[in-house]
Amino acid sequence: MKIKVIIACCLALILWNKATATTLRVAFDADPISLDPHEQLSEGTLQFSHLVFDPLLRWKQNGQFEPRLATHWQRIDSRTIRFYLRKNITFHSGNPFSAKDVVYTINRLKKSPDFRAMFDTIASVSAIDDYTIDVHATTPNPLLLNIMTYVFPMDKAFYQGKDQIIKYGETFASRHVSGTGPFTLVSRELGSRMELKRNPNYWDKHSVGNVDDIIMTPIRADSTRLAALLSGDVDFIFPVSPIDIERTKKVSGIQLVTLPSTRILLLHMNQKRRKEFRDVRVRKAINLAINQSLIVEKILKGYATPAGQLSADRFLGHINDLQPEYDLPKALALMKEAGYVKGFRISMMAPNNRYMNDEKVAQAITAMLARIHITVELKTLPKAQYFKEFDNRAADMMMLGWQSDTMDSNNLFEFIIACPDAKTGLGAYNASEYCERSIDDNIHQANREMNPERRLRLMQQVERTLYKDAAIVPLYWQSLIWAAKDNVKIQDIVNDQNYPHLGDLFVESK
Template sequence: MKIKVIIACCLALLLYNKAVATTLKIAYDTDPVSLDPHEQLSESTLQFSHLVFDPLLRWNKNGQFEARLATKWERLDSHTMRFFLRKNVVFSTGNTFSSKDVAYTIERLKKSPDFRAMFDTIDKVTMVDEYTIDVHTTYTNPLLLNIMTYVFPIDKAFYQGKDQIIKYGETFASRNVSGTGPYILDNRELGSWMELTRNPNYWDKNSKGNADKIILTPIRTDSTRLAALLSGDVDFIFPVSPIDIERAKKVSGIQLVTLPSTRILLLHMNQNRRKEFQDVRVRKAINLAINQALIVDKILKGYATPAGQLSSDRFLGHINGLEPEYDVEKALELMKEAGYEKGFRISMMAPNNRYMSDEKVAQAISAMLSRIGITVELKTLPKAQYFKEYDNRSADMMMLGWQSDTMDSNNLFEFIIACPDTNTGMGAYNASEYCRPEIDADIRQANREMNPERRLRLLQQIEWKIYNDSAVVPLYWQSLTWAAKDGVNIKDIVNDQNYPHIGDLFIEE
């Protein structure tokens, strides 16, 4: 009799566990173009990395570093930092995580076209023992810990010999995954869906996360994405369009979370493609013709902050009082002075599913530039197609959004302002082809300056030079808005970098 009772209890427990198994359905605006965490430095790539890989350390909601695969760290000297690694961690292949995987990952990041500029400062990594590494830099670096948030160790035994990095290419790493993260990728159809299951061997036993299965569906159209949430087809969406926010607020059973972010939206003016853009008066006229405040008010419904510089007020390089200017009359005078009173025609490309209301913003900018005689031939593309064109510099003017994941101005400067250099990775996203060697010298110095006051002056000096040169057109820092069903506690796991820690998401039954 006792045996029957025990068996009945076990069966009941199994049935209960099955009953409470939780599936989380998420709709994003886009999915990663590749499974390779080092192929493209993009938001969707890093979001994916937080699901299936684990960083050495990450930012918490208070802006402090949180230990993950590195349990602690200490500086040994001005050029060396030691990291102590977590033990008893395994990759999804079953291979054991150790220092060899971290050293291998950092060496691979140094070869990545997109990540190279950040990791160029690292001279070498030495393995002290199986769970301790020393990271040696070529010079003093005040941002070494910030950079380490980009290190999501990959499985050396799984990838080695098949680890070629080709942007938008068909490689082993772009199709196969072995990580230590909270989820394991089960199935994927690019552009349609992605299915992940909870990693049964995940090391973080203290996590409150209880989503056993995740189905990620890219839904490009804002209204369709919201409709999927309201109909119950999905549980969690990002982003929520500004025009849909008020509508969503009125629906019972739906919660919204909005955070300001440091992501800057900007326009590049390609000086190699157009001689007109080589004239600072033309670049200044374009800046003056674009009404950032109107875009934020009318299109983004106030869910952004107009920008007159690249550095947000959270960054060391921010200059108080440097606000966007809007003056069409002055812009027309500058166009006349430059010899372009009759204007000219340009091509422009922008994504239509990457940033908040990006297509509408691009259309508004086209109309604004027409007031100073610049006729814009606008083409918008889905993210996956757009960034191929962006890498090829396929239009005279191109839109870009940039989140400095090091939470520092110099990350912006070295990727989107520095002279393009394929050897170092500097200027990898500089679609303006703008180049001032003296700014590059300041960027390099800021990357090694340990004195906060001197570093502040250096970064602000760079910001002033960019402003005076009208090197790019800063548009706005966009806010981030997520929506979910009640009971899906997204407030605890979203952040201003938009890398939700879904592994820690608790869903109420």
């Protein structure tokens, strides 16, 4: 009898918590530039996609795959995976979800300038019936499931015929949205406020999430964002500046959650714009003049890991002995040897609200390069304006952060190292305009190599070539730091890709 009473009380508590669902006020450093999930391959876009759309599958905190709109899958042959879809799901528009929407979405992804390189490895997708699809790769593909985490099915009946993708443009998809996700969009004022409401028809009835409304406010300044949390104006913020961490830890009722991540920060040196950057001695001098360890220690307060390569240590391409090297006398000697003993002047752009302390890091780099007589004209811009300039390759040196979309080295190489090719999407974020055909060959081979040892050798060969050529300047792998009120259980829904699963967020009643 006592057991029945306990069970009844637990059920009543759960139902009461659900009934007292709350409003979550969130302040991040920036908001997504568009409602179109295929317009820009960025953290903000993917965070938004997890709110209003649903992926076929997603990463769990333990690094395993979790079924979402696909209930399960099976490999049919070396090039094909069959996905079985959930039934009785509707889009926010009221249209029913089926295989045709997934086929439509993948075909649209193959046309997206930003996503094309990833989805170019998919030859076709076909509907077997209303709730079964086959995804066919161009070759045997070791990362096919990883790629499918970026398929957030769109409402074909809602979008088709008015689904043009224009970066930073005014299109139907950039202003309207119909997904299957846990929240529906109520209103949006770009750069000011976004409001979302719980989807009453959401399929995941097992989720513990009890947030009924979300109000998202972009707050660019770290100090202002933290002040909003400490004053009680918001409940959950990202990021927290490293200089504020010790202070925040001492505040009663506030929690900090920190995770290492695989997001690499780097500098591109544009070889088309500047003949000096075509000289490997100059590129090596720049690498040797930048003190990554000092930046991590002084500006990031240890909440990052200095990098001497692109691949984080959990990726196959990582090489233990490729460490960042700081050697100012050697850098000066290389500048002299290259004929630039008096240096030269360059332009540099960086964002000022995209990465942790990005503007301060850019300013420190400017001072470091001055020591080898490179005078930097630095311009920093908010995220939305910055990436327009990045796409235009508007400065000689540009900062970029990249989280591997597939949690694999090859994604880094495809987007930021491969020879730029508008047709395939390769090199879409290669603002160095660096091009080495042997690297492209290794990228293509790694995309179809099923043997992990052979894949490892291919990707490590790319890392060694990049190091030898000093093709880019790796800076550091950035840590992720969130803060929230104690009753907001963010530790259960954050992850090292920084796509918080807010649909599953549980907020305790005070």
